[in-house]
Amino acid sequence: MGIANDDAVKQFECLMEGVDESLKQTFQNMHQGYPTETLTRFLRAREWNVDKAHKMLVDALNWRVQNEIDNILTKPILPAELYRKVRESALIGLSGYSKEGMPVIAVGVGHSTYDKASVHYYVQSHIQLNEYRDRIILPMASEKYGRPISTCIKVLDMTGLKFSALNQVKLLTVITTIDDLNYPEKTDTYYIVNAPYIFSACWKVVRPLLQERTRKKIQVLQGCGKDDLLKIMDYASLPHFCKREGSGSSRHSRNGMIDNCFSVDHPFHQELYNYVKQQSNPTPPLKQGSFHVAFPEPDANDARIAKTIESEFHRLEDQKDQNGLVRSLSKQLSDLDIKIN
Structure with missing residues (x-):
């Protein structure tokens, strides 16, 4: 890391010795035996400014305590049919591991509703x-590969992205803000695949607004990205939408639901859901209300990015409507000309 960075970690460690015991306890759940790596993530997120990183981590720990995040894996989403609906409309899953041992998280951005x-x-x-x-997942990977593994890879499938995605911007902003403030630097690289025109147009205006550290993490791949992704993972770990030529499909897989890592029937989701049910004490209720978590306010730059995306979607939609109107009028004039002649 370098001498300066090592010193920053040591200063951070000293500051953490003075936090309340309740925060130290939830910090253990957060770092899972790798406190130095966790402190380093927060330092990276705040450009190695120790005071800012310390405030960020203390805020995150307070958020965990106030919202009982340490107990969230004892709160199954019930009934099972509701959980199925959540999984079918928020497409995400674990497809495998990279050659370096990082979990490969697949996200069906375009088809998530x-x-x-x-x-x-x-x-x-x-x-x-x-x-x-x-x-x-990460502790198991760390044990298997014999070294700390604290980050994952995300492959984002843009297949099916439409103007209606504008309705999801606010929810996605909430989720992104939770990740940025409480789970910083958990993703090593974001790979964008099957990007349609609407994504490319938005990316041009959003990219300059991102911090350089974030921009470097995002790679937009050609088509389904199979050739590029095979350089960092085996074929078996490719998300199902990357295993075919041409545009992918987040919802369907030729090899059935077992290959589709978004499916509630995929082993990853079955293991996760069964784990949460087993952790619920003493037995999960037949029906349960949602686990409410306080939504943090996005910082000014994140809010500006969300507003920019929203404005660009509106602009593209207006452009699409205008083009449609022009085509309709042209067809009507063409039909009229045929009738006159």
Whole structure:
């Protein structure tokens, strides 16, 4: 890391010795035996400014305590049919591991609708996925590969992205803000695949607004990205939408639901759901309300990015409507000309 960075970690460690015992306890759940790596993540998120990183981590720990995040893996989403609806409308899953041992998280951005449950269920499910990743998946990977593994790779499938996605911007802003403030630097690289025109147009205006550190993490791949992704992972770990030529499909897989890592029947989701049910004490209720979590306010730059995306979607939609009107008028004039002649 370098001498300066090592000194920053040591200063950070000294500051953490003075926090309340309740925060130290939840910090253990957060770092899972790797406190130095966790402190380093928060330092990176605040450009190695120790005071800012310390405030960020203390705020995150207070958020965990106040919202009982340490217990969220004991709160199953019930009934099972509701959980199925959440999974079918918020497409995410674990497809495998990179050659370096990092979990490969697949996200079906284009086909996710987030319209089958309240926002609180989607937030609850997202945090449970984060906590299961950090408490179960990453420690298992670290043990298997014999070194600390604290980050994952995300492959984002843009297949099916439409103007209606504008309705999801606010929910996605909530989820992104929770990740930025409480789970910083957990993703090593974001790979964008199957990007349609609407994404490319938005990316041009959003990219300059991102911090350089974030921009470097995002790679937009050609087509389904198979050739590029095979350089960092085996074929078996490719998300199902990357295993075919041409545009992918987040919803369907030729090899059935077992290959589709978004499916509630996929082994990853079955293991996660069964784990949460087993952790619930003494037995899960037949029906349960959503686990409400306080939504943090996005920082000014994140709010500006969300507003920019919203404005660009509106502009593209207006442009599409105008083009459609022009085509309609042209056809009508063409039909009229034929009739006159």
